Amino acid sequence: xxxxxxxxxxSSAKIGRTLIAxxxxxxxxxxxxxxxxxxxxxxxxxxxxxxxxxxxxLSAFFANVIGxxxxxxxxxxxxxxxxxxxxxxxxMAVLMTINTASNPMEPHIGTVANPxxxxxxLLSLVLIPKFMQRTAAAVPPKG
Numbered sequence: 012x013x014x015x016x017x018x019x020x021x022s023s024a025k026i027g028r029t030l031i032a033x034x035x036x037x038x039x040x041x042x043x044x045x046x047x048x049x050x051x052x053x054x055x056x057x058x059x060x061x062x063x064x065x066x067x068x069l070s071a072f073f074a075n076v077i078g079x080x081x082x083x084x085x086x087x088x089x090x091x092x093x094x095x096x097x098x099x100x101x102x103m104a105v106l107m108t109i110n111t112a113s114n115p116m117e118p119h120i121g122t123v124a125n126p127x128x129x130x131x132x133l134l135s136l137v138l139i140p141k142f143m144q145r146t147a148a149a150v151p152p153k154g
Contacts, residue, residue: 032142033079037072040134044071051123071131078135097136104132
């Protein structure tokens with residue numbers, strides 16, 4: 012039987028692994044999203060004030076960190092965590108796309124932002140389960 016201190020240490024280790032998985036997925040997602048945005052912007056000769064490398068990086072990174080914690084929550088409660096996370100990721104991409112289409116902050120911003128929503132969602136639903144599985148396997152169970 013674990014003591015309260017042992018449970019707290021185990022819980023903080025799980026939180027750390029979740030942060031590492033989400034951050035790793037977030038960095039990859041941010042790099043890919045910035046490259047995709049740069050390509051679309053260059054091909055169409057667009058310029059945006061609000062959609063820039065900094066905003067894309069922050070959005071992609073934090074979406075994945077938050078996603079890792081959501082995935083961890085479902086992973087503890089269901090054997091179908093990947094399916095639930097895929098549904099949530101794609102639903103959020105659709106909702107963000109609808110929001111961008113109905114409330115564009117700048118002209119033609121949807122041309123760039125909408126593909127980015129789906130790129131981040133797809134990368135997140137592929138990378139987070141994979142990284143969460145790796146971080147769980149990397150730390151041997153105590154006992």
